Amino acid sequence: MKRHLISAADLTRDDAVLILDTAEEMARVADRPIKKLPTLRGRTVCNLFFEDSTRTRISFEAAEKRLSADVINFAAKGSSVSKGESLKDTAQTLEAMGVDAVVIRHGASGAPYRLANSGWIDAPVINAGDGTHQHPTQALLDAFTMRRRLIGPDAGLGEDLSGRRITVVGDVLHSRVARSNVDLLHTLGAEVTLVAPPTLVPVGVETWPCEVSYDLDRVLPKTDAVMMLRVQRERMNAAFFPTEREYSRRYGLDGERMARMPEHAIVMHPGPMVRGMEITAEVADSDRCTVIEQVTNGVSVRMAVLYLLLGGNEPAVTHTRTEGN
Amino acid sequence: MSKILIRGAKVLGGEAQDVLIDGETIEAVGAGLSAEGADVIEAEGKILLPGLVDLHTHLREPGREDSETVLTGTRAAASGGYTAVFAMANTFPVADTAGVVEQVYRLGQEHGYCDVQPIGAVTVGLEGSKLAELGAMHESAAGVTVFSDDGKCVHDAVIMRRALEYVKAFGGVIAQHAQEPRLTEGAQMNEGIVSAELGLGGWPAVAEESIIARDVLLAEHVGSRVHICHLSTAGSVEIVRWAKSRGIDVTAEVTPHHLLLTDEMVRSYNPVYKVNPPLRTERDVMALREALADGTIDIVATDHAPHPHEDKDCEWAAAAMGMVGLETALSVVQQTMVETGLLTWEAVADRMSYAPARIGQAKGHGRPVSAGEPANLTLLDSAYRGEVDPAGFASRSRNTPYEGRELPGRVTHTFLRGRATVVDGKLA
Numbered sequence: 132m133k134r135h136l137i138s139a140a141d142l143t144r145d146d147a148v149l150i151l152d153t154a155e156e157m158a159r160v161a162d163r164p165i166k167k168l169p170t171l172r173g174r175t176v177c178n179l180f181f182e183d184s185t186r187t188r189i190s191f192e193a194a195e196k197r198l199s200a201d202v203i204n205f206a207a208k209g210s211s212v213s214k215g216e217s218l219k220d221t222a223q224t225l226e227a228m229g230v231d232a233v234v235i236r237h238g239a240s241g242a243p244y245r246l247a248n249s250g251w252i253d254a255p256v257i258n259a260g261d262g263t264h265q266h267p268t269q270a271l272l273d274a275f276t277m278r279r280r281l282i283g284p285d286a287g288l289g290e291d292l293s294g295r296r297i298t299v300v301g302d303v304l305h306s307r308v309a310r311s312n313v314d315l316l317h318t319l320g321a322e323v324t325l326v327a328p329p330t331l332v333p334v335g336v337e338t339w340p341c342e343v344s345y346d347l348d349r350v351l352p353k354t355d356a357v358m359m360l361r362v363q364r365e366r367m368n369a370a371f372f373p374t375e376r377e378y379s380r381r382y383g384l385d386g387e388r389m390a391r392m393p394e395h396a397i398v399m400h401p402g403p404m405v406r407g408m409e410i411t412a413e414v415a416d417s418d419r420c421t422v423i424e425q426v427t428n429g430v431s432v433r434m435a436v437l438y439l440l441l442g443g444n445e446p447a448v449t450h451t452r453t454e455g456n
Numbered sequence: 457m458s459k460i461l462i463r464g465a466k467v468l469g470g471e472a473q474d475v476l477i478d479g480e481t482i483e484a485v486g487a488g489l490s491a492e493g494a495d496v497i498e499a500e501g502k503i504l505l506p507g508l509v510d511l512h513t514h515l516r517e518p519g520r521e522d523s524e525t526v527l528t529g530t531r532a533a534a535s536g537g538y539t540a541v542f543a544m545a546n547t548f549p550v551a552d553t554a555g556v557v558e559q560v561y562r563l564g565q566e567h568g569y570c571d572v573q574p575i576g577a578v579t580v581g582l583e584g585s586k587l588a589e590l591g592a593m594h595e596s597a598a599g600v601t602v603f604s605d606d607g608k609c610v611h612d613a614v615i616m617r618r619a620l621e622y623v624k625a626f627g628g629v630i631a632q633h634a635q636e637p638r639l640t641e642g643a644q645m646n647e648g649i650v651s652a653e654l655g656l657g658g659w660p661a662v663a664e665e666s667i668i669a670r671d672v673l674l675a676e677h678v679g680s681r682v683h684i685c686h687l688s689t690a691g692s693v694e695i696v697r698w699a700k701s702r703g704i705d706v707t708a709e710v711t712p713h714h715l716l717l718t719d720e721m722v723r724s725y726n727p728v729y730k731v732n733p734p735l736r737t738e739r740d741v742m743a744l745r746e747a748l749a750d751g752t753i754d755i756v757a758t759d760h761a762p763h764p765h766e767d768k769d770c771e772w773a774a775a776a777m778g779m780v781g782l783e784t785a786l787s788v789v790q791q792t793m794v795e796t797g798l799l800t801w802e803a804v805a806d807r808m809s810y811a812p813a814r815i816g817q818a819k820g821h822g823r824p825v826s827a828g829e830p831a832n833l834t835l836l837d838s839a840y841r842g843e844v845d846p847a848g849f850a851s852r853s854r855n856t857p858y859e860g861r862e863l864p865g866r867v868t869h870t871f872l873r874g875r876a877t878v879v880d881g882k883l884a
């Protein structure tokens with residue numbers, strides 16, 4: 132594996148499978164009475180959040196604490212693209228403090244890449260979402276969730292997602308989740324179809340390893356997992372689509388549409404869900420919807436990433452074998 | 457002033473000749489001229505060109521002297537072989553009055569490295585809504601002939617029409633920065649395959665092309681002259697080619713970096729590549745080279761845009777747009793146009809001296825290398841090969857995309873009206 136995790140495209144098939152397998156081991160820790168491993172004791176991880184995201188920050192923080200790392204939370208709200216406290220200044224401060232890894236969330240695409248490649252800091256950098264670019268741990272937790280649901284936790288070990296058909300629906304243009312998922316799912320052998328109105332499909336998408344469709348109803352019957360993206364209401368003012376009602380008629384997922392999917396197919400959403408426009412309450416509350424599992428799996432996957440990037444050469448959970456002695 | 461004999465230089469890349477300078481003027485050009493009473497510069501194998509003229513430079517003074525001043529900018533220009541530069545109006549305060557343009561003009565005269573011809577803003581404060589006092593700037597000591605809101609587009613069609621009409625009274629020209637503002641909201645790089653992958657806001661080619669199309673039609677309608685700044689797309693070339701074939705009075709420029717670099721470089725997220733208009737694709741680069749060769753694009757202009765280190769040593773989104781270019785322009789043109797066989801040195805003299813001087817009406821510049829002409833000259837060692845080292849730049853800023861890249865050619869001497877501003881590659 133590379134030293135940093137900036138993009139889902141940085142991962143080879145074997146890297147990705149290793150992370151998913153390691154995450155399975157981590158998931159077992161969550162089932163124990165004491166959900167903690169000593170793995171990163173004495174190491175310091177900084178969560179550097181230039182953009183608000185309570186969900187992602189808490190998920191990383193939980194992962195770090197379960198690995199016994201010391202955690203610094205640094206919220207640099209509002210200062211991302213202004214003078215004063217720049218990314219560089221902040222990075223150098225963290226370097227001076229001897230931080231062992233940086234988890235960064237930034238509103239600007241490329242900021243984590245720049246942090247990792249500018250010589251401002253030496254520690255491994257984990258991208259927790261940058262602009263409209265990438266969110267690799269989200270893609271990993273999505274893939275983990277798919278593998279568990281479509282193959283099963285133990286049967287899935289060592290497996291990728293070859294031949295699975297995944298549909299990603301909604302605002303692809305502004306979605307780092309869509310970008311990351313296309314990269315990772317392709318690496319894992321899945322066939323991805325993006326479904327969106329043409330205004331929300333990026334120029335240049337023809338070079339991506341996926342299909343593009345404007346017609347959700349034609350794609351759904353051949354789908355193993357459908358991933359609904361969040362559509363921000365302000366997109367309406369920028370004329371990406373005419374009205375909320377028209378969007379939800381053409382691209383929203385309701386019970387009737389869900390019924391056209393194969394029985395085993397699951398519905399995913401990166402959250403937070405806005406019920407109504409992109410997904411109805413009926414779908415969101417159905418047992419085919421994996422939103423809550425995705426949150427749980429996020430912690431296991433992030434534990435795996437932190438463990439592997441911070442020099443995990445031995446199996447992460449060897450001492451489980453001595454458990455009960 | 458004493459006499460100088462430049463001995464054995466290939467004038468405009470042609471036959472080796474001697475050029476004798478007496479005072480401010482070229483006294484004679486020919487073989488075997490007498491060196492009596494003259495300082496001799498041995499120039500065997502070197503290329504002698506008319507002093508270069510840049511129609512598009514940002515000198516930043518007044519207001520952003522931390523980036524560049526008239527002094528440092530003209531020293532950079534002289535280092536790059538320029539004897540005249542046109543200074544863009546987007547300073548603080550904006551060069552939209554006679555007072556500001558006269559100040560910039562006078563500073564250029566005082567420092568004496570390069571003639572500075574200020575460009576006046578088209579609209580007050582570059583705001584695009586009210587015409588600046590174009591006539592007053594023209595009548596000032598600076599004698600402004602080129603007007604531009606560069607950095608911003610004159611996007612209101614009525615304002616553009618009025619500006620084009622108004623400057624006819626004194627033979628001025630409007631230089632347009634073609635960028636449709638709505639189509640480029642949030643834009644950070646060329647819209648295409650790379651922007652989609654990098655998640656950076658796309659800057660579609662059509663945002664440039666639609667304004668150029670509109671402006672050449674406006675120029676035709678009112679019978680005026682328009683100059684298009686820094687063309688960057690193959691489509692823009694097509695429109696200018698069509699306009700010229702139709703007899704519309706349009707001229708156009710291309711920057712050295714748009715002749716060499718592509719949006720692939722942005723994959724590094726390194727803000728040295730962040731520029732307006734953005735770096736485009738390989739296909740665009742090839743179309744621009746071809747258009748410069750066939751004369752569809754009239755000139756090379758640097759768009760020299762100095763920024764201090766801290767404005768570039770940051771994340772892409774926060775970084776300023778622009779790159780310095782005066783000191784590397786001739787080298788980039790040598791590599792992309794001469795060494796590829798697209799332009800002769802004679803044609804380079806046209807694209808980088810005669811034509812820009814003609815478009816901007818720079819008196820005494822862009823003249824032939826012949827007896828009786830002002831001695832504005834550039835001597836180039838075209839055989840030189842070396843890596844670009846910004847530490848040696850005369851510009852106050854170092855935001856070059858060429859750091860560590862090997863570029864051919866080095867200006868060894870520059871003469872401004874017979875006085876050497878650069879000697880043996882060093883500022884005099």
Ligand SMILES: [Zn+2]
Nearest residue numbers: 606607633685
């Ligand atoms: Zn411009």
